Ligand SMILES: Cc1cc2nc3c(=O)[nH]c(=O)nc-3n(C[C@H](O)[C@H](O)[C@H](O)COP(=O)(O)O)c2cc1C
């Protein structure tokens with residue numbers, strides 16, 4: 292029998308070295324944002340409709356032209372080999388088996404090509420904007436050649452925020468695990484522990500270009516014809532700008548509580564972003580990321596106008612527990628719960644979740 296998600300979390304915590312667990316589980320600053328999204332989702336209540344024919348519930352959907360078995364994707368997370376020796380290859384196999392999308396981090400610990408060879412489902416590549424654009428260009432061209440279907444630019448991390456657990460642990464990426472898609476010389480700051488300091492925070496200050504603005508998106512447009520997705524948008528103002536700049540999808544996200552402390556949680560920001568996109572009459576899809584721990588969370592996101600959700604840490608828990616099998620089980624668990632919620636909500640397809648299907652989560656900004 293499949294374990295419930297919290298059992299995978301407990302198993303991962305038991306198996307992983309303390310500093311790796313802290314890197315996975317931790318947040319920035321006071322860690323207020325680790326619980327904010329979860330609290331917002333828990334406050335929302337579903338409003339089911341009855342006497343609807345739910346004899347055939349079909350969770351399938353499309354995201355940027357890719358067919359998915361459910362409105363679910365795995366969020367980009369660095370260094371999957373911290374959780375399991377096969378790393379992203381195991382995750383890609385599992386996402387393919389479950390029929391969901393995998394977003395591969397720029398800091399993946401397996402090559403883009405090997406991950407693509409193991410994947411039977413769609414892949415997106417996530418990027419941070421590096422000072423060295425030649426490195427970015429090479430990576431983008433490799434992603435295109437390997438069949439990745441979109442680029443996800445993470446815009447909530449001009450630098451990695453202060454994460455007290457990582458600082459306390461003098462966290463650094465162990466020497467046998469590398470961001471193998473990037474040139475060795477650009478990654479050295481991520482390795483080598485120093486007391487009281489996180490090496491990945493140091494690395495981001497060294498290598499990320501925190502001067503980029505909306506105007507720089509033109510460079511990405513010239514460099515690739517892949518659709519562009521922005522991850523970490525939290526306001527209607529930025530959603531409007533994104534649409535004006537031809538962005539194909541927005542990921543509404545607090546980076547799993549790892550970036551800006553004391554922000555409004557992603558689920559609470561969803562409505563204003565969906566409305567801004569709708570008002571612009573744009574072809575732009577919206578994805579909710581963070582704190583997705585139950586199939587009902589997917590239903591709540593869809594009611595609020597999202598096209599899909601992303602899940603992060605639960606995939607790493609499954610990976611640490613048992614590689615491909617564990618990630619597949621975690622994804623299937625969320626999908627099975629979602630299918631049941633569809634039936635009990637009277638919503639036989641993902642487009643049948645109305646705005647009135649959930650209570651209002653937020654007060655206006
Ligand atoms: C260990 C870890 C590594 C992450 N690495 C990245 C990354 O490389 N790029 C990125 O855009 N987001 C990264 N994130 C953030 C996730 O994409 C996602 O926003 C977050 O985990 C969602 O919250 P959840 O874990 O509650 O589902 C990372 C998150 C974790 C926990």
Ligand SMILES: CCCCC(=O)C(=O)O
Nearest residue numbers: 369398451491495546549
């Ligand atoms: C430089 C690696 C950053 C990964 C990341 O985005 C995160 O840990 O949240």
